[in-house]
Amino acid sequence: MLKRLTVHLNKVKKVRQDNKPVLVNTISVHDLRSESDIQSALTNIRKNHKIAKCTKPDHKIWKIGDEMWYTSNETL
Numbered sequence: 001m002l003k004r005l006t007v008h009l010n011k012v013k014k015v016r017q018d019n020k021p022v023l024v025n026t027i028s029v030h031d032l033r034s035e036s037d038i039q040s041a042l043t044n045i046r047k048n049h050k051i052a053k054c055t056k057p058d059h060k061i062w063k064i065g066d067e068m069w070y071t072s073n074e075t076l
Contacts, residue, residue, distance in 0.1 A: 001074070002030070002033060003037075003071045004029065004073075005028065005032055006071075006072070007069040008025060008051065009024075009052060010051065010052035011050055025052075029041045029045075053066065054068055
């Protein structure tokens with residue numbers, strides 16, 4: 001089963017697309033096959049970006065201070 005990694009980024013600058021400012025604050029990596037592939041993708045993302053950390057005490061997925069990323073099953 002293939003997995004998709006979605007990572008929320010922190011301190012992202014707006015870029016212009018079609019003369020509109022756009023904030024791209026997530027990155028998705030597709031077609032990951034194993035836990036080692038996921039960790040490798042996270043390492044590569046950490047080299048160029050800062051992963052956001054949870055600040056809400058009542059968040060459903062993360063606890064305060066956790067990096068905000070998750071994996072899900074890839075749909076075909």
